[in-house]
Amino acid sequence: MMRILLVASDLPSASASHGGGRHTFQWVKELSDSHTWSLLSFMRDEDRSRLESISELFEEIRTVPAERSLLNRISRAPLFVRHPFSVAANYSRDLIDNLREMIAGGSYDCVQFENFHLGQYGRLIDPDIPRILVMQDIVSDVLRQQVRIASGWKKYYYYREWKLSRYWEKWYAIWSGNVFLMSLKDKRTVESWDVGVNTGIMPPLLDREMLNRPEERREPGTVLFVGAMHRPGNRDAVIRLKNEILPLVRKECPEVRCLVVGANPPDEILNLASDNFIVTGSVEEIEPYLVSASLMAVPLRVAGGIILKIIQAMTAGCPVVASRSANAGIEAGDGSEILIADRSSDFATAIIQLLKSPDQALRLGQSGREWVARNYNREKCREKMERAYWKVGRSKE
DSSP states (O other): OEEEEEEESSOOOTTOSSHHHHHHHHHHHHHTTTEEEEEEEEEOGGGGGGHHHHGGGEEEEEEEESSOOHHHHHHTTTHHHHSOHHHHHTOOHHHHHHHHHHHHHOOOSEEEEESGGGGGGGGGSOTTSOEEEEESSOHHHHHHHHHHHOOHHHHHHHHHHHHHHHHHHHHHHHHHSEEEESSHHHHHHHHHTOSOOEEEEOOOOOOHHHHTSOOOOOOTTEEEEEOOTTSHHHHHHHHHIIIIIHHHHHHHOTTOEEEEEOSOOOHHHHTTOBTTEEEEEOOSOSHHHHHHSSEEEEOOSSOSSOHHHHHHHHHTTOOEEEOHHHHTTTOOOBTTTBEEOOSHHHHHHHHHHHHHOHHHHHHHHHHHHHHHHHHTOHHHHHHHHHHHHHHHHHTTO
8 A cells, every 4th residue: 555645736625627627636535445545635715525435535734825915926927937827827836835744754655646737746755655647638748739729818828838947847747757648649759859758648537327327318419618717728629619600500400409518607708698599607517408408519720628528418418520630649540439620610510410410410429438438437547547656656665
């Protein structure tokens, strides 16, 4: 049994408003019977109610406030000169002090940092303690896509973020020595850096109950989009869905309606809302939407954080229409397990095809469910993760 200290930028829980927090929670829960976990996490006010529900999974929990004082924000200003925004924004003296105290007071077999920006703390750990950096996205890849579609001052901003992130994520990987990714595509990317780190895959865990749930009647004419609205790529996809794709769909299916499910929608998204374009904001559970929608639409031009959402949809038997970028980390078969379309006209055609043919939509949803059951078998995923952790643990010897 290994003693693992988890350092997270968001409180991991089953009801987290973002996929990353749920992904981390599921793995901690899955491995809690074979390893002992402690947690050091940033915490927001809305997360306080979730603390009790995760307390039994961790030997010790420490949190530091995610909200910072004006003086704290001013003190971090110099970091923005040489570091990406996410790194500077997640620098915390409170977290450093707590991390050092926990390391001094506990005999940990490894320390695991969730997300690229927490890799900045890797070099504070004694070299004798193995470190793991979990990268749920290759940040530089996401920013490179963002540069491509941005314009004006935003293009410069994303270009700067891309260059800085590309530099620092390699150093954070080196300081950690072990990097866990969510897809084979991202694993290949890190290995192509040739920086001498060990890599492993930490895939999404399938919900057994959802996988075995019998197919129910889906609401006709309902298109679903799921994604946290703090991601620029998700906002871009929602705007594209509203302004370019759905008007073409309504020429053939005038009664179609769209549900946009995701936390923290800004005004530019809220202003798109109408009777047939519903913006829900954060929801406690996305599963009811996945089992009732006619299909899920993923017209992303910037693919980040979407793997978990697509896998969840396919697990629920929900047919998925996605861009090539959104499917890149999943590699489901076009036409058999998923429909791939990039141009708005092609995307609209694929949606119309499924809305007009419920039988085809049902077959696609069933094929997608069978595909994830084969490729994300929970027992096999657990075995691979156990081997990856023990490999990290043996590096300490």
